[in-house]
Amino acid sequence: MSTLPPTPAGRxxxxxxxxNPNTGKTTLFNRLxxxxxxxxxxxxxxxxxxxxxxxxxxxxxxxxxxxxxxxxLTARSxxxxxxxxxxxxxxxxxxxxxxxxxxxxxxxxxxxxxxxQVIETGVPVVxxxxxxxxxxxxxxxxxxxxxxxELGVPVVPISAQHGQGIEPLRAALARALAxxxxxxxxxxxxxxxxxxxxxxxxVASALPAAWKVEDPRRREALALWALLSLDExxxxxxxxxxxxxxxxxxxxAASSAGRELDAEIIRGRYEWIDGRAPRFxxxxxxxxxxxxxxVDRVLxxxxxxxxxxxxxxxxxxxxxxxxxxxxxxxxxSVVGWFKELVVARLPEGLxxxxxxxxxxEGVGSVVVFLPQIVLLFLFIGLMEDSGYMARVAFLMDRLxxxxxxxxxxxxxxxxxxxCAVPAILATxxxxxxxxxxxxxxxxxxxxxxxxxxxxSLLIAALFPPSELFGFVPVQGLLMVGMYLFSTVVALxxxxxxxxxxxxxxxxxxxxxxxxxxxxxxxxxxAMVWRKSRVFLTEAGTVxxxxxxxxxxxxxxxxxxxxxxxFDARASELALSGADEAALAELDHERAAAALEHxxxxxxxxxxxxxxxPLGFDWKxxxxxLGAFAAREVFVSTMGVVYGMGGDVDDQTTGLRQRIQQExxxxxxxxxTPLVGLAxxxxxxxxxxxxxxxxxxxxxxxxxxxxxxxxxxxxALAWLCAFAVYQGGLALGLG
Amino acid sequence: xxxxxxxxxGARARLVSIGGERAFRCRLMELGLLPGTPVRLVRKAxxxxxxxxxxxxxRLTVRHxxxxxxxxxxxxx
Numbered sequence: 001m002s003t004l005p006p007t008p009a010g011r012x013x014x015x016x017x018x019x020n021p022n023t024g025k026t027t028l029f030n031r032l033x034x035x036x037x038x039x040x041x042x043x044x045x046x047x048x049x050x051x052x053x054x055x056x057x058x059x060x061x062x063x064x065x066x067x068x069x070x071x072x073l074t075a076r077s078x079x080x081x082x083x084x085x086x087x088x089x090x091x092x093x094x095x096x097x098x099x100x101x102x103x104x105x106x107x108x109x110x111x112x113x114x115x116x117q118v119i120e121t122g123v124p125v126v127x128x129x130x131x132x133x134x135x136x137x138x139x140x141x142x143x144x145x146x147x148x149x150e151l152g153v154p155v156v157p158i159s160a161q162h163g164q165g166i167e168p169l170r171a172a173l174a175r176a177l178a179x180x181x182x183x184x185x186x187x188x189x190x191x192x193x194x195x196x197x198x199x200x201x202x203v204a205s206a207l208p209a210a211w212k213v214e215d216p217r218r219r220e221a222l223a224l225w226a227l228l229s230l231d232e233x234x235x236x237x238x239x240x241x242x243x244x245x246x247x248x249x250x251x252x253a254a255s256s257a258g259r260e261l262d263a264e265i266i267r268g269r270y271e272w273i274d275g276r277a278p279r280f281x282x283x284x285x286x287x288x289x290x291x292x293x294x295v296d297r298v299l300x301x302x303x304x305x306x307x308x309x310x311x312x313x314x315x316x317x318x319x320x321x322x323x324x325x326x327x328x329x330x331x332x333s334v335v336g337w338f339k340e341l342v343v344a345r346l347p348e349g350l351x352x353x354x355x356x357x358x359x360x361e362g363v364g365s366v367v368v369f370l371p372q373i374v375l376l377f378l379f380i381g382l383m384e385d386s387g388y389m390a391r392v393a394f395l396m397d398r399l400x401x402x403x404x405x406x407x408x409x410x411x412x413x414x415x416x417x418x419c420a421v422p423a424i425l426a427t428x429x430x431x432x433x434x435x436x437x438x439x440x441x442x443x444x445x446x447x448x449x450x451x452x453x454x455x456s457l458l459i460a461a462l463f464p465p466s467e468l469f470g471f472v473p474v475q476g477l478l479m480v481g482m483y484l485f486s487t488v489v490a491l492x493x494x495x496x497x498x499x500x501x502x503x504x505x506x507x508x509x510x511x512x513x514x515x516x517x518x519x520x521x522x523x524x525x526a527m528v529w530r531k532s533r534v535f536l537t538e539a540g541t542v543x544x545x546x547x548x549x550x551x552x553x554x555x556x557x558x559x560x561x562x563x564x565x566f567d568a569r570a571s572e573l574a575l576s577g578a579d580e581a582a583l584a585e586l587d588h589e590r591a592a593a594a595l596e597h598x599x600x601x602x603x604x605x606x607x608x609x610x611x612x613p614l615g616f617d618w619k620x621x622x623x624x625l626g627a628f629a630a631r632e633v634f635v636s637t638m639g640v641v642y643g644m645g646g647d648v649d650d651q652t653t654g655l656r657q658r659i660q661q662e663x664x665x666x667x668x669x670x671x672t673p674l675v676g677l678a679x680x681x682x683x684x685x686x687x688x689x690x691x692x693x694x695x696x697x698x699x700x701x702x703x704x705x706x707x708x709x710x711x712x713x714x715a716l717a718w719l720c721a722f723a724v725y726q727g728g729l730a731l732g733l734g
Numbered sequence: 735x736x737x738x739x740x741x742x743x744g745a746r747a748r749l750v751s752i753g754g755e756r757a758f759r760c761r762l763m764e765l766g767l768l769p770g771t772p773v774r775l776v777r778k779a780x781x782x783x784x785x786x787x788x789x790x791x792x793r794l795t796v797r798h799x800x801x802x803x804x805x806x807x808x809x810x811x
Contacts, residue, residue: 072764076757107792110766138791231756262756266763292793293776300779300786394795398783401797510761513786513793 013062013177014094015054016086018118019102020111021069022387022514024130028102028160029066030526032170037066037526039534048428050530058174065096068431071110073117074228077235079433084225088121088218091210091238098124098176098183105129105142105157106515108281112273115151116188120221124183125153126176128169132157139285146280152185161520186217189272191224195257196264199250203227206246210238227251227261292387292515299391309395312388313414316379320372320418321449327371335364353555362547365630366540369421369691370532376415376422377531380429381524383411387514389429394511403491404498406435407511413439413490416446417483420692421539424699425531438494438502440696441709444687445490447483450631454683455482457635457650461659462676478680486684489716535695542694550629550690554600554637562597566590584645592643600625614682614718615675615725617664628688674733678725686717736808739785739801741775746809748772753803762804766790772809 019025029037033052051065067086068079075081082093089095099118103111119125129144148155154172158165176183191197204213204223213219230239230247254261299305339360346352383389393407400407408430415423423443427436459475466474566586573582595601604622611621619641626637639648639655642662648655662670687693687709696706741747749771752759767773767789776786776793784795796804 071761074760074764107790110790110792113764113766228760233757262760263763263768266760267768270766270768296777300777302779394779394784394786397779397797401783510758510765511795513795515793 013059013097015062015064015098015100015173015177016067016096017064017100017102018067018083018087018114019069020071020104020107020114022512023069023102023104023111024160025066025069025102026527027385027520027523028128028130028158029064030520030523031160031163031166033064035526035529037530039530054170054173056170056174056177058171059177062097062173062177064100070114072114073121073225075234075236076229076231077432078237079431081229081236081238084229087118087123088222089212095212096123098126098173098180100126100128100173102128102130102160105131106134106138106140108140108142109270109273109277112151113269116269116272117221117225119151119153119185120187120189120217120224122184122186122215122217122221124176124180125151126169126172126183127151127153127155128160128165129155129157130160133159133162133164138290139283141282141284143280143282150276150280151188153183161518187221189269191265191268193264195254195259196261196268199227199254199261200224202250203243203246206240206243208238208240208243224265228265290515295516296391296513299388300394305391305395309392312383313411316376316411317414317417319375319379320415320422324371324375324418328368331368331371332364335360335367339364354551357555358548358551359544362544362551365547365691366536366543369419369535372419373422373425373532373535374528376426377528378524380411380426381527382519384429385517385519385524387516390511390513394513403495404502405438405494406430406432409435409439412443413446416443416448416490419448419450420444420446420689421695424692424695425535427699434502437700437705438498440699441497441705441712442490442494444689444692444709444713445486445493445685447486447684448631448689450689451482451683453632453650454627454634455479455680457638457655457659458671458676458680460650461656462671462673482680482684485681489685489720493716534698539691539695539698542697543691546690546694547629550626552599553603554595554598554626556598559594559597562593563590566593588640588643588645591640591645595622595637595640610718613726614678614721615672616679616682617670619662620670620679624682624686624688627683628690630691631683631689634683674725674728677728678721681724682717682721684717685713685720687713735805737802738773738775738787738796738804738806739798741806741808743775743777746772746774747806748809750805750807753805754800758800758803765794766792767794773806 017025017029029050029052032054037050037052039048039050049065051063054062054064056062065086068082070080070083073084073087075084084090085093087096087099101115101118103115115125115127127148129142129147132142135142142157144155144157154176156165156169156172158169160166191200200220200223203226204219207213207219207222207226211222213222226239226243226247227250229236230244231251232248251261299308339356342360343352343356346355380389383392389408389411392410395407396410397407400409405413409427411429412423412426415426420443423446424440427439427443430436430439455478459478463475463478468474468477566589570583570586573586601622603625605618607621608616608618611624616624619638622641623634623637627634635650635655636646636648638659639652640646642655642658644652644654644658659671660669664670693706693710696709697703700706735750736747738747749767749769751769752762752767771789774788776788778785783798785798785801786793786795788794
């Protein structure tokens, strides 16, 4: 493919796709790039950037880079700053050759505010006037040619969802790339007040050279940007102190002269828009009640709305919790089948063990998350695209705000009850880094489904079925209690972290309630595909590496002496004609001895002093280490430790009995109900799940937060288990 | 003159001034909510503690506390 037009560096031309949120920008992006889109990351912040290849008949292949949706280029946080960086090409983001600006035709004047800002920067602009097909329904009429005349840039009416106007849009993009001047009209609104002009000139002279401000128009646009963006409390990066000083001095001086700089600039742009609107925008008929209004009367109703909300959330939860099960089971059987197939063809020994138990099982432990990830993102995509997610935030704002979280944190928090891995990936739906971090750090505390086998084994083994007050089953009560306990702790931790470590400036809630729209299934499917691919390639590799390390820890070093002893006993048994059961028994004994001798076994012994105050012995310590691969592995590790082989589950009666009978040197039972409770409390809080750690690493792009998560949950788990065990002993419950 | 949170659902008003922090004022103005702009209170979510308003054909939500800093003059009809 040709890579015309040649750009200064001789690279492929780059088009930045910008627009307000909820304008169908993502739908257009998917329509233009298909499945070619790749997920990258903006430098310095944990914001994903998506870019794909766009084929233009005349200009060949160009790169289309999605800019996060924004109402304005004005920024306060490092994330909001991405919009100006991506459009103007501020370091470290490269300057685009063209901006494709998606404008929602049904909300034209507000969308034009961003259009004016983008045009001011001097970059060539093509406007895609989306939702064109919806105008008659709301009684609006737009003269696209008149709008193009006023803006001075090409305007193409489209419907991204129905694929209308896409070819004319491609043609307009190719033309604008070939003749950039035709899409660079210069600023539309020019401030005319002498005082404001002086403010702009003064700020412009303080702009850093790194922002490439040779062009006077660009200089003026960036000065206006700085005047609106910089203040005492902003969290912007790369703005030199000298620039800040000038902006603050100018704003202060204006304020003492009774002027309000922000209002002058913003009003100036809106007056330009409102003054010219009659030339291109006509309201033909007042529509009485829109469809969205009718739907919202039900969905935001204090009673019906909440019922529908609970129903919808129940559906999402149910799907993660049980509908994903058949797919998970199928993946596990395919992995098991494949492992047998491969291992049978390898010579018995270390290589076969490595390929089977470390590599194949490791890949399996990554892929097994896919059903839940796909389902959760399918629901999130449908809720976002239809406009329902904004209503969820609306309904949940007060509750979530009380614990310092965003209304949008609700869906990830709830998904955490199924599995923390997809839930952490889902924190992406929140814009602010602070909200994402906070949610990510408490989600692993929710009772995920992997904890259930552990609880169920311990409860069944240590708490005989009985009824409280004659009718409340104790076993069920304990299970419910564990759910309540983890939820209360998660909310409390969120409240504490939100007021300490993540104490940011409280951002006023300003949400848009987009009209309800039919979700675009292609767009949702493309999003699910990208999320799954990113998980497999980025988080998956870390999980696989951890699996291999865990396997090494639990398999090495070999004890040649003991192996030889077991070999001798095995041949003895075989000679004496012993039955299968006796041989299996010996195998289990051998596995237990090998585990005890391994690094993992030694580590279990080494940490015994640390876990003794919790009532745990070294064997439980080994189980805790094994559980780091995945919590449910605790059950099979305990099976190996107790010489019963790894092929046990929480329903195995033998394992339950073994747990009841396990005794200390002095003959006292290891597991009392109190130890069981302390162990469950430990499991409820400790983030001993390498997949969670891997996903947090991938989402935060550093090891700092996963380490923090591991340490704080570990400390919390130890303290609570300590309090339960020692408190119980003091009360004479031991 | 009154404040936005005191309007009843469905009422129309003209915005007179915006109080509160500079960031909040700027954000509202950039969304087209400048002094002089007509607004309509669409609904109050008593459980959510949030108000929904309509400006320039767009729906926005603000919290009760922040709506208190929006001074408005009620309009007829």
